[in-house]
Every structure is written in C-alpha cells, then in structure tokens.
Amino acid sequence: MKERKLILPLPTIPSQSEFFEMMSIKPGGLAAQLVQDVYKVLFIYSVDLKAEYRRYYSVEYDQFSDYLKLCHGVRMPEADENQTYILHVGRLPQMLDSEQGGTYLKPVMAALRNWRSSHEA
Incomplete structure (x- = not known):
C-alpha cells in the first residue's frame, strides 16, 4: 500500500484544549x-521535519526546500516552508484515512487552516 503523506505547516502547535475547541x-x-487520539497522531507522534x-x-542539504524535495518528495510554497513547524504525519488513524472509510480529515484540515490563519504573525 502506498504511504500517504500528510504534511502540516504550522506557526505553533495547538494545545489539546485548543484542538478540542x-x-x-x-x-x-x-x-x-476519539479526538484525543487524532490530536496525538497529528501533534505528538508526528515528526517535525x-x-x-x-x-x-x-x-x-544547504536548503530546507532541497531536503523536503529529495528526502520526502514534498514541494511546498515558501509561506508554508517558513512556518515554525512542518509536521509529517506518518500514519493516519482510520477515522482520518479516506482509504479506510474515514471522513474526518476534511473537517480537521479546515479547522486547522482557520486556526493557522488566526495564529500567523
């Protein structure tokens, strides 16, 4: 099975209470x-690239962008690269993984986008 990449560029990592909110x-x-497990996968067990x-x-690698491209096969806009955290989530839990019937990824990503925009400098 092909590994699915989920990369989260964030200015800071939300607390669990912020994530619940x-x-x-x-x-x-x-x-x-259930959402606590999602929080752990996204923000605790993930790797900060x-x-x-x-x-x-x-x-x-002289440039972070070269490292992302060559080691992880990821290209991203400079604004994303400049975030404080670039989290790589290695394995999605079932409730997030659409290939396993999960439907929760889109609402989580939409909430994170809104949260990120309110926390950027």
Whole structure:
C-alpha cells in the first residue's frame, strides 16, 4: 500500500484544549477520547521535519526546500516552508484515512487552516 503523506505547516502547535475547541468537542465524552487520539497522531507522534533537518540534515542539504524535495518528495510554497513547524504525519488513524472509510480529515484540515490563519504573525 502506498504511504500517504500528510504534511502540516504550522506557526505553533495547538494545545489539546485548543484542538478540542476548534473541533467543537467537549472534554470527557466519547468524542473527546476519539479526538484525543487524532490530536496525538497529528501533534505528538508526528515528526517535525524542520527540527529533523536542523539536527541531522542541514550539513548535507544547504536548503530546507532541497531536503523536503529529495528526502520526502514534498514541494511546498515558501509561506508554508517558513512556518515554525512542518509536521509529517506518518500514519493516519482510520477515522482520518479516506482509504479506510474515514471522513474526518476534511473537517480537521479546515479547522486547522482557520486556526493557522488566526495564529500567523
């Protein structure tokens, strides 16, 4: 199966309570348990490609964009590249993965876009 890439360029990482709020989820319920798993996959278990680049690859690749293109097959607009965090989500949970019947990715991405635009400098 082909690995699906989900790259999240963000100015900062939302707290879990911010994520619940942007997704209109009340803490403590079943929905909160499910969305907490989504939060962990997106923001805790993901790899920050910028940090990885600075730590391991900046000597090998002069430009972050070259590292993204050659190591991850990713090209992105300069505005996205300039975000503080570039998160790579390696495996989508079922509720996000459309290939597994998930339908929650579009609402999550829309909420993150709105949140990002309100948090950019």
